[in-house]
Amino acid sequence: MKIKEIRVVEIELNPQPTTKPRTPIKTKEYRLNRPIDMYSTLWEEGRHISSSNWKRPAVIVTAEDGTWGFGLSLYGGPVCRIIEDHFVPNLLGENCMATEKLWDIMVRLSTAFGATGLSSYAISVVDCALWDLKGKLLNKPVYELLGGPQKDKIFCYASGFDQEWYMELGFKATKLFTPYGPEHGLDGIHKLEELVSNTRELIGDNIELMLDAWTNFDVEHTVRVCEKLRPYGLKWMEDYISADDTVGYQTIRERIPWQTLATGEHWYLPTAFANAAGQRLVDIFQPDVLWCGGITSAQKICHIAEAHGISVIAHGGMNYPYGQHLSYAMPAITWGERSEGVSSPGVPLEEMVKIPGTSVIKDGYLVPSDAPGFGLEIDENWIESVMV
Ligand SMILES: [Mg+2]
Structure with missing residues (x-):
């Protein structure tokens, strides 16, 4: 079964609980200390990098028969570019079941600019979508x-x-x-x-x-x-x-x-x-x-x-x-x-x-879901609803 299409989108996932919290979450009281916190003036001046507007990257990999798999990660802006510019043209038409080969292709494609860091976030998105697709095609949970x-x-x-x-x-x-x-x-x-x-x-x-x-x-x-x-x-x-x-x-x-x-x-x-x-x-x-x-x-x-x-x-x-x-x-x-x-x-x-x-x-x-793939209960309408 060949890969027919790879769609790259940016999404946001913000669950809105209906139950009101009894007390506020303490994470606001005790903020975890990060390496950049050495420079406290960046916080005081409101310039801290954690407010970056990079959304989540997600891909939908579709096989020839129309079955599709969904994967996501972090750092949408640059990660989407890596997937679109470097991975998609080289993965289209490949056997979607060949996860080892496709992973190896993505690692090798990234070598010139570093396969770790942002590239490995990009590899993760596509690889997770491929495993979701494989599970759906075989009608088995990924585990x-x-x-x-x-x-x-x-x-x-x-x-x-x-x-x-x-x-x-x-x-x-x-x-x-x-x-x-x-x-x-x-x-x-x-x-x-x-x-x-x-x-x-x-x-x-x-x-x-x-x-x-x-x-x-x-x-x-x-x-x-x-x-x-x-x-x-x-x-x-x-x-x-x-x-x-x-x-x-x-x-x-x-x-x-x-x-x-x-x-x-x-x-x-x-x-x-x-x-x-x-x-x-x-x-x-x-x-x-x-x-x-x-x-x-x-x-x-x-x-x-x-x-x-x-x-x-x-x-x-x-x-x-x-x-x-x-x-x-x-x-x-x-x-x-x-x-x-x-x-x-x-x-x-x-x-x-x-x-x-x-x-x-x-x-x-x-205990994970035993539905095919990763058991995601999502459709194209859901994907549209989380896209930014
Ligand atoms: Mg940790």
Whole structure:
């Protein structure tokens, strides 16, 4: 079956819950600290880059018989250009079932301008659409095409600052972000300890707690924070330094060997994970299936991890059906993360679904839809409604 058409669009997904939150989401109270926050004047002057108007890129890949698959990612503007200018002309007329070959074509086409970063977001959009299409053509859920299911249900954790609400929703594990970075000095370390200590007291000792620094620490600050927080029994420390600082990862591994370490949402394509696995830089890989090159790439990363005894917990894996299907199928994947759009206190998770057909976490566990492809319950009218 050949690819007849690849349509590239920009979309926005903004679920509008009908239930009114009991209290405002705490993410506004504790903003996660990002590398750019070193330059606080950019915030004060209202110039911060997070207000970028890049929308989400999405593609609809249609086969000769009219069956189509849908994929999406982030950073619409430049990602759409990469897909339209470089991928589409080379993929039209190719066998739509040949996901390995098509992934390889996209990686090779991107080599001249860098296949990681924005290019791998572009590869992800197309690859996810191709897997959705393949599942629909074969009338099977994608997790079966990947060799799953491997587990009865996926154990999920919630990321954010509303731990009381997450406990009410039935989560048995939760992750905080660090609102304070090295630029906040000793005062920031004390405030971070207070946040972690209060959270541990709130959730008790039978709930797993993790901490994510969003690549904003340096080696010295990571070591200091982890030593300070050791009494609170963090399950892992995540994304503590810049994704490219391989020597930094080695150094931290050596200086705090007792700390379980996790990273990978800003590593793209399997090679970065293979290098990290070879040096055992971290214990848990966290690729994002919508950023790392799609299902084809994430499956390779899972196989690399499994062969090295490293576990995988896909970044935001429970937010969309793509990560849900991957997590259900892969033995290397142990847990699932719900991050983007965990609801405000009192708002049911069902009301936060961004793509119709997405399975919802119930009492801390998730089972993906068994409908063909990724089980998306969308039609052309829905796509038109989210296009910008
Ligand atoms: Mg993270």
